[in-house]
Amino acid sequence: GDSVTQMEGPVTLSEEAFLTINCTYTATGYPSLFWYVQYPGEGLQLLLKATKADDKGSNKGFEATYRKETTSFHLEKGSVQVSDSAVYFCALPQNMYSGGGADGLTFGKGTHLIIQP
């Protein structure tokens, strides 16, 4: 079935550092891809998305490019802030042909990002 693999955390960076959180996926076809963020004590928020190959999703200084050649959707930010500390989840829709269900999202395990002042 479709799956998402994220880099293990926690990832600890200093403020203003460059961030990359790796995400690779296994899927039939070319599904939409998403990054969700979960701030401490809160629910999941859609951070950005890309609906087709070579699309770049962007929001709040974060970017991710849908790379079908490498089946990747890495999250990047040029200069992180303390307020970016959160757990980041890469996700894709479940594949209706793989037996995993026609709806819902498959999430990666999440990457805990800690930004130190």
Next chain:
Amino acid sequence: EPEVTQTPSHQVTQMGQEVILRCVPISNHLYFYWYRQILGQKVEFLVSFYNNEISEKSEIFDDQFSVERPDGSNFTLKIRSTKLEDSAMYFCASSENRDYGYTFGSGTRLTVV
């Protein structure tokens, strides 16, 4: 910005009791979902609901679970007889179209004692 609202934010219940978690999805959304997240673990799909019936459900969603859209605005998850391992954060989500993304509620933390 439209929100998905979940109540209560935190519920403590005794093992074996029934609980109902409530959600108000975004009004023009057509697809509704429940997910759960056991502390420190990944977010897991439970069930999706469309056109007043279950579209898909995961292995987790056994006979102890049920969902309902009783009045056209609320979307509920019922756990008939809670177990300790049901303790988790439960997220409701809704979507106009799954390729557009899903809007999640802030979750209900269920603690079974």
